[in-house]
Amino acid sequence: MSKTRKSIIANFGILSAAVDSDPQPAEPQPAAVQPPSPTLPRVGAGVIGAAQRSIGELRDERDRLKALVESGAGASLELDASLIDPSPYPDRLADDNAQDFAAFKATFEAEGQKIPIQVRPHPDRPGRYQVIYGHRRLKAAKELGLPVRALVVEMSDRDLVVSQGIENAARQDLTWIERALFAARMDDAQIKPRDIKSALAIDDAELARMRGVYRAVPLDVIELIGRAPKVGRPRWGDFAKLFSASGNGSALVEKRLRADGMSAIGSDDRFRLALTALKTRDPETDDGAADVLSLRDADGRDIARVKVSAKELRIVHVGPKGAAFSAFLQAEMPRLVERFARKDDADT
Known part of the structure; x- marks a missing residue:
C-alpha cells in the first residue's frame, strides 16, 4: 500500500x-x-x-x-x-x-x-x-x-x-480544557449539540460538564492559564465553581499570573497558582462580603455576573452574548439615569 x-x-x-x-x-x-x-x-x-x-x-x-x-x-x-x-x-x-x-x-x-x-x-x-x-x-x-x-x-x-x-x-493529544474550548467554539457557532457530541465522542453528561466550565470561566482567563495537560475535568470543575463564587475571579487570576516571571512557567503550574489565587483573599481586589447574582438569557445561558457590595456595583459580562448585553447596557445608561432621577423627584 x-x-x-x-x-x-x-x-x-x-x-x-x-x-x-x-x-x-x-x-x-x-x-x-x-x-x-x-x-x-x-x-x-x-x-x-x-x-x-x-x-x-x-x-x-x-x-x-x-x-x-x-x-x-x-x-x-x-x-x-x-x-x-x-x-x-x-x-x-x-x-x-x-x-x-x-x-x-x-x-x-x-x-x-x-x-x-x-x-x-x-x-x-x-x-x-x-x-x-x-x-x-x-x-x-x-x-x-x-x-x-x-x-x-x-x-x-x-x-x-x-x-x-x-x-x-x-x-x-488534546488536553481536557482544549476539548472543552473546542466545544465552546462550536456552541458559539450554533453547531447542534448532537454534532458537538459526535465531534468529541462525548455524551450529554460530559458536554454539560464542559459547559459548566467554559460558561463560567472567560476565554481570556483560560488562555492565560494555557493547555494544562496534567489538569483534568474534576479540577477544572472545581476551578469554575471557585471562579463563579469569587465575584472578581478575573482580577484575582490576572494579578497572579501577570506578575513578573509568570510567563516562563508551565501551564500546569499556572493553573495551580490561579487556583490558589481564587482560594486566597486579596485585600486589594476583595472588598469583603458581597452578593453575586448571575444574569441569564432566555435559553438559560449566563450573560453577566453582578456583584453588589457596600462599596460597589460591578457587572462582568460572560461570553459573546454577554459582550452584546454589555454594549446594550451602556447604550441604555443615560435613559436609566433619567428614570432614576424622575423616581427620585417623585419620592421627595
Missing part, C-alpha cells in the same frame, strides 16, 4: 478500524498510486457525519475513497502554505514554550512532511483554503518557507468540526 493511499485511509482514525473489524472477503492489492497531477479534482466530504451512519455506509464511503486514491484522483496536492488560513474553529491553545515547536520544526525540516494536512476551499475567499487538521505542520511549513502537501476536500462548517473532532479523538 502506497504512502499516499495510507494517508487517505488514516483520516478515518478509529472509525476505519471499526469498519475493518467487519469480516469481508480478501481484496486484491491495488497498484501503486501515480504521482499527483496539478489539476486533481477535490475529494468529497469523506467519513464526516460518521456518528449518524451505519457500518455498511462507512464501508461504502471508504471503498469510494480507496477507488479515488487508486485512480490517482485522491492524491495530495502541493500548495503554497501562505494561501492556507486557520480553521474557523481552533482546537488548540498555545504550547507551554517555544522549545516544543522548535524541535518539531527541526524534524519537519530535516525529514520532510510525511503526512498531508487536510484543507477545504475557503468559503469566502476564492483561491484560498482553511486548514481542517495539521495546524503544526502548516505552521512549520510557513516559517520554513516551504510548500505543504494537502488533501483538499469540500466540507461544510458542520462537517469540518466533526472531522476535527474525529481526528483529534484518534490522536488523543
Whole structure:
C-alpha cells in the first residue's frame, strides 16, 4: 500500500478500524498510486457525519475513497502554505514554550512532511483554503518557507468540526480544557449539540460538564492559564465553581499570573497558582462580603455576573452574548439615569 493511499485511509482514525473489524472477503492489492497531477479534482466530504451512519455506509464511503486514491484522483496536492488560513474553529491553545515547536520544526525540516494536512476551499475567499487538521505542520511549513502537501476536500462548517473532532479523538493529544474550548467554539457557532457530541465522542453528561466550565470561566482567563495537560475535568470543575463564587475571579487570576516571571512557567503550574489565587483573599481586589447574582438569557445561558457590595456595583459580562448585553447596557445608561432621577423627584 502506497504512502499516499495510507494517508487517505488514516483520516478515518478509529472509525476505519471499526469498519475493518467487519469480516469481508480478501481484496486484491491495488497498484501503486501515480504521482499527483496539478489539476486533481477535490475529494468529497469523506467519513464526516460518521456518528449518524451505519457500518455498511462507512464501508461504502471508504471503498469510494480507496477507488479515488487508486485512480490517482485522491492524491495530495502541493500548495503554497501562505494561501492556507486557520480553521474557523481552533482546537488548540498555545504550547507551554517555544522549545516544543522548535524541535518539531527541526524534524519537519530535516525529514520532510510525511503526512498531508487536510484543507477545504475557503468559503469566502476564492483561491484560498482553511486548514481542517495539521495546524503544526502548516505552521512549520510557513516559517520554513516551504510548500505543504494537502488533501483538499469540500466540507461544510458542520462537517469540518466533526472531522476535527474525529481526528483529534484518534490522536488523543488534546488536553481536557482544549476539548472543552473546542466545544465552546462550536456552541458559539450554533453547531447542534448532537454534532458537538459526535465531534468529541462525548455524551450529554460530559458536554454539560464542559459547559459548566467554559460558561463560567472567560476565554481570556483560560488562555492565560494555557493547555494544562496534567489538569483534568474534576479540577477544572472545581476551578469554575471557585471562579463563579469569587465575584472578581478575573482580577484575582490576572494579578497572579501577570506578575513578573509568570510567563516562563508551565501551564500546569499556572493553573495551580490561579487556583490558589481564587482560594486566597486579596485585600486589594476583595472588598469583603458581597452578593453575586448571575444574569441569564432566555435559553438559560449566563450573560453577566453582578456583584453588589457596600462599596460597589460591578457587572462582568460572560461570553459573546454577554459582550452584546454589555454594549446594550451602556447604550441604555443615560435613559436609566433619567428614570432614576424622575423616581427620585417623585419620592421627595
